[in-house]
Amino acid sequence: MIRVDRLFRLQRPSLDQAHQRLSVLILLFAAGFLVVAGRAVDLGVFQYAGDPAAPVNPAEADHRWQRAEIVDRRGEVLATTVASQWLYADPRRIQKPEETALALAEILPGQTAGDILRRFRRPKEFVWIEHNLTPSQVAAVNALGEPGLNFKTGSLRLYPHGRLAAHALGYTGIDGEGLAGLEKFFDRRLTDPARLDEPLRLSLDLRVQHAATDELALAMDEFQAKGAVALVMDVHSGELLSLVSLPDYNANRYATATPEQKRNRATYEIYEQGSALKAVTIAAALDAGLVRLDDRIDATKPIRIAGYTIHDFHGQRRDLTVPEVFTYSSNIGSARLGDTLGAERQKRFFRQVGLLSPADVEVTEVSAPRYPERWGRIHTMTASFGHGVSISSVQLAQAMAAMVNGGRLQPATLLADADRQGRHRGRQVISPETSAVMRQLMRVAVVKGTGSFADVPGYRVAGKTSTAEKPGQTGGYDHDRVLSSFTGVFPAETPRYLVFAMLDEPHGTEATYQFAGGGWVAAPTVGKIIARIGPLLGVEPRPADQTFIREAALLVQEKD
Amino acid sequence: MIRKLLIFLGLAVVLGAVGGLYQLKLMADARSREVAALKATIARERDAIQVLRAEAAYLSSPAVVQTEASKFLTLRKARTDQVITNIRDIPLRLDPETPVDGDRDLIRPDVATDEAPARRPHVPGIGIAYQAAERAGQPRWVTVDKREDQR
Numbered sequence: 289m290i291r292v293d294r295l296f297r298l299q300r301p302s303l304d305q306a307h308q309r310l311s312v313l314i315l316l317f318a319a320g321f322l323v324v325a326g327r328a329v330d331l332g333v334f335q336y337a338g339d340p341a342a343p344v345n346p347a348e349a350d351h352r353w354q355r356a357e358i359v360d361r362r363g364e365v366l367a368t369t370v371a372s373q374w375l376y377a378d379p380r381r382i383q384k385p386e387e388t389a390l391a392l393a394e395i396l397p398g399q400t401a402g403d404i405l406r407r408f409r410r411p412k413e414f415v416w417i418e419h420n421l422t423p424s425q426v427a428a429v430n431a432l433g434e435p436g437l438n439f440k441t442g443s444l445r446l447y448p449h450g451r452l453a454a455h456a457l458g459y460t461g462i463d464g465e466g467l468a469g470l471e472k473f474f475d476r477r478l479t480d481p482a483r484l485d486e487p488l489r490l491s492l493d494l495r496v497q498h499a500a501t502d503e504l505a506l507a508m509d510e511f512q513a514k515g516a517v518a519l520v521m522d523v524h525s526g527e528l529l530s531l532v533s534l535p536d537y538n539a540n541r542y543a544t545a546t547p548e549q550k551r552n553r554a555t556y557e558i559y560e561q562g563s564a565l566k567a568v569t570i571a572a573a574l575d576a577g578l579v580r581l582d583d584r585i586d587a588t589k590p591i592r593i594a595g596y597t598i599h600d601f602h603g604q605r606r607d608l609t610v611p612e613v614f615t616y617s618s619n620i621g622s623a624r625l626g627d628t629l630g631a632e633r634q635k636r637f638f639r640q641v642g643l644l645s646p647a648d649v650e651v652t653e654v655s656a657p658r659y660p661e662r663w664g665r666i667h668t669m670t671a672s673f674g675h676g677v678s679i680s681s682v683q684l685a686q687a688m689a690a691m692v693n694g695g696r697l698q699p700a701t702l703l704a705d706a707d708r709q710g711r712h713r714g715r716q717v718i719s720p721e722t723s724a725v726m727r728q729l730m731r732v733a734v735v736k737g738t739g740s741f742a743d744v745p746g747y748r749v750a751g752k753t754s755t756a757e758k759p760g761q762t763g764g765y766d767h768d769r770v771l772s773s774f775t776g777v778f779p780a781e782t783p784r785y786l787v788f789a790m791l792d793e794p795h796g797t798e799a800t801y802q803f804a805g806g807g808w809v810a811a812p813t814v815g816k817i818i819a820r821i822g823p824l825l826g827v828e829p830r831p832a833d834q835t836f837i838r839e840a841a842l843l844v845q846e847k848d
Numbered sequence: 849m850i851r852k853l854l855i856f857l858g859l860a861v862v863l864g865a866v867g868g869l870y871q872l873k874l875m876a877d878a879r880s881r882e883v884a885a886l887k888a889t890i891a892r893e894r895d896a897i898q899v900l901r902a903e904a905a906y907l908s909s910p911a912v913v914q915t916e917a918s919k920f921l922t923l924r925k926a927r928t929d930q931v932i933t934n935i936r937d938i939p940l941r942l943d944p945e946t947p948v949d950g951d952r953d954l955i956r957p958d959v960a961t962d963e964a965p966a967r968r969p970h971v972p973g974i975g976i977a978y979q980a981a982e983r984a985g986q987p988r989w990v991t992v993d994k995r996e997d998q999r
Contacts, residue, residue, distance in 0.1 A: 325866070332873050365905040371895040448905035498910035746928035820925060829928040 351442035353464035356478045357487040358457060358471075360494045361529070361704045365448055367457055367471070367539075369464075372444035373426045375417040375437065379408045382436035392417065392437075395428045408436075419462055420444045445471075447539035453497050455533040455552040456490070456651060456702055459542040468542070468550070470702060472652045489704040491527035496520050499820040500530040504789060507813040508534050511794035511804060517554045517681045518813075519788040520821065523689040523777060525705065526698035526714070528649070528682075529785070529825075531555075553792070556653040558678040562756025563806070564688060564775050565643075565674035566622045567726060570614055571691050572637040573625045575722040581610045582843055587620040594666045598623050598673075601755070601805075602738070609843040614729045615737035617753065619673045626672025631663045634671060640717045641687040641697055643679050648699045655680055674756060675765075681773075685788045688775045690714075692730065692750070692783045695723040728840040731780040735837065736844050742776050742811035744819045746829025750783065751776035751814065753806035758793070769793050774810035778818055779827060781836050787821075789813040921954050 351374060358367040375396075382388060385408040393401035396418050407415045419442060421429070429437060445460035458469020466475035474488060500518040508516040520530040533553040537545030551557060573579045584607035591598040602616045613621030626634055638644050638659075646656045658678040660667045670676040682700045690697040698714035718726075730750035733739045738753040754773040760766035773790035777783040794809045796802035803809075822829065834841075906912065917923055932938060 325862075329869060332869065332876075364908075365901055368898055368902050368905070370898045370902055446902045448902045449909045449911070450906075452909065452911060495910055498914070502911075502914070744928060746931070819928060822928065823926055823931050828933050829931050830933070 351440055353443045354479070354481070354484050355443075355445065355460065355464055356480075356484050358478075359487045359489050360492045360497075361490060361527075362493060363487075363489070364494045366453060366490065366492070366494070367445060367447050367460075369443050370446050372420040372442050373439045374419040374442040375421055375429060375439055377408060377415050377417050378413055378436045378438065379410055379415060380413060380436070382408050383434060385409070388432060388434050388437070391432055392429070395425055396421075449494065450538045450540060451536045452494065452501060453492055453531065454536050454539040454542075455550075455554065455653075456492060456528075456531045457539055458651065459539050468653065469552070469651045473650045490702050491522070491525075491529060491704045492531070492702065493520075493529045493824075495824050496821045497530040497532065499824070500787075500789075500817050501532045501534075501536075503813055503816045503820065504532050504534055506816075507789070507809060508791060508794075510797060511791055511800075511809045513791040513794040513809075515548075515551075515553050515557075515792040517557075517773075517788070517790040517792075518817065519554060519681060519685045519786070520817070521685050521689055521700060521786045521788075523693040523783050523786050524696075524698065526686060526689065526700050527704065528700055528702055529821075531682075531702070552651065552653040553790075554681045555647060555649055555651055556655050556680070558655050558657055558680050559771050559790075559792075560675050560678050560756050560759070561681070561684050561773065562674040562754035562771060563617045563619075563622075564684055564752050564754040564773065565677070566614060566617065566672065567691050567730065567752050567775075568638070568641060568643070568687055569622050569626050569629065569634070569672040570610060570729065571718050571722055571726050572634065573629050574610070574725060575718040576629065576633065578628050579610055579625065581725065581840060583610060584608065585610070585613055585618075585621045585624050587613070587618050587624070589620075591620055591623055591669065593669060594664075596666060596670075598669060611729055611732055611840040611843045612845065614752070615733045615844050617733075617738055622672040623669035626668045627665065629668070629672075631665065631668045634668050635663050637717075638671070638677070640715075641690055642683055642699065643677065643687055647680055647682040647686065648701075649682055650702045657683060674754065681788060681790055684775065685786055688752075688777075688788070689786045690717050690723075691726045692723060692777050692786075694720045725840070727777075727780060727783065728837045730777065731837045732840045732844055734776075734780075735832075736841065736846065738805075738807040739774060739776070739811045741807060742774055742815040742818075744778075744815050744822065746831070747778045747818050747822045747827060748780040748830070748832050749776045749778045749815065749818055750780035751811070753811055754790075755805035755807075770804055772804055772806040772808075772810045774806050774814045776811075776814040776818065778822070779830070781833060784827060785818075785821070785825060787814045787817050789817065920956055922956050923954060 352371070353369075355369045357365060357369070360366055379385075385405055389401045389405040389408060392404050393399050399418060404417065407417065417437070421439075426439065429439075442462075443464060445464065447454070447457060447459075456469055458471040458473075459467055460471050461467050464479070466472035466478065470488070470490070471478065477483065478488060500520055504516050504518040507513070516532075516534040518530065518532040519528060521528050531554050533551070535549045537549040542550070574581075579585075587600060587608045588605055590600075598619050600616075600618050600620050602618070604612070604616055604618065608616070608618055608621050610625075612618070613625065629637075635644070644657055644659055646654050657680070659671075660676060663671075667676050686697065686700045695716055695718040696714040697717045727750055730752055731748070733753070734743050734749050734751055739749075739751050742749045742751055752775050754771070754775070756771045757765035757767055758769040758771055760769075771790065771792055772794050773788065776787045778785060778787070789810045791809050791813075794804045796804040796808065800808040
């Protein structure tokens, strides 16, 4: 065996030195590896930041948006957001542009082959073809087998009930922005990330909304009206159980709706509402103690003032008691009561019951009322029977509810109780005693007066008809174009719900002897709505209580 | 000897730790992929649920139900005299346990077929009404003419 040290004649000290150097090197390497190992553990265990390979599909993330659901008071879905397929093309990969364009035009209504072909010819890698395809359209596009066509997932706001409550709900654009109605009013609330899982609960009741829409559409059709409004309101809370405006539109296809269809006639359109305001005038006069029920009011002949003449339609040509003024809807009598009240007091009362300020209802399409700036004697007289002051139907409904609910003005709302968070607080506008008298007057108007067609056996309807001639093109009023409405409440003794129906420019039929007044066209509609919703709302049918109206009824002398 | 053994032991420990750590890392990766897949599935399911909710809402929309009902059923709008306001007005059945045999009569004769479901749905409300009526002090057995009852 050859010893290395002998071979190289190495000295022992130098061997020791080599050993020492080697140890230092080993230590250094060991320390280095320790650092690496430590770092690996640190990265893998302590600083683990999730799997970088988690599938984040940019196409999915790009076009999805979130929006809270809207449900009715019973939790039925009124608006929800679903995933939808958006079709795009990569023009470079389209194999047969002409053929594909023709086939696509067939699948996608509203697109022309020429238009699609132009997009295929663009020097781009990406062109949108169509958003929100239906499942059957997706299947048809896939069946084409064209590699240049592809889908991205987007979001789509869906209104399962289509036309129902379209005006209240409004609609949402393709990028998830509220564009009308509640969707716009509550845009921030509905897109609030913290409240996405919490549906916005409305006061609307889908079943009531449908019943009102159904009956109103039938009436509008029967009387060939230009438009129509129906409201159902809880008289105590101001909650709207239904808000119908006709003609309507399918909220899922708002883009194809005409302005006429989109117009919210219940909140946006303001009208001279006519005789319903007699209730307000009489309530103001009674509440101020200016008249008593049995006072006689001179209605023997028309009033001539400032070039105008105030007539009665159902002229009695005699002195009338207050219940008679109301029951026979005497313009002359109301004008005299308004005159007694005086311009200042009337204006103040109108303001109190919300007739002079826009309705505080949760849609964006709300109009301010229109009323004379200088409120003279003539204005006081005409305003007493609802002319010269233009208000929305919702304003009228909330004022009429205050007349019968014990005297509290409860602003109309579309939100269910829990969601309101004290947004609205009612205020007392007339005394409970005056309100009790108003209930009687309105019941007598149905039992003995113009509103008889609104009565429903068992539900004791009370209310007031309105037939307002519309302002003509050339000034003055047009006898042929009227606004006919009925404001009903039930049950009469302790009203719970107000039902309002209005037809814009109805035409009489043979069945109504060509009459188109509120008592002929709107009152029966309200009656039909009440007959349908009464059982749904749990109002107990009971025989009418005649003693309840005795005080007012005795003061009404039957017509000859 | 002992030194060599120590070195081997140290090496084995280090290798074992590295191997174990790597295995752990792989497992963690697999788990996180599983989690991601589950999350994607949940998202898909949620989307599907939303679609089904919308579909259910559409199918139970009053307008849709009314159209279908007028096509296939003899049901008409309820009249106020059909609303019973007192529990005593509910006619009692001889045998409250037997399911109600009324469904066939509701289908319009011109659209009725014999392919109706063999099992009639049980109407749970009747039993409850019966018990309530009994508590309200009605005699237990009331003879009700069957035709009168079905009308």
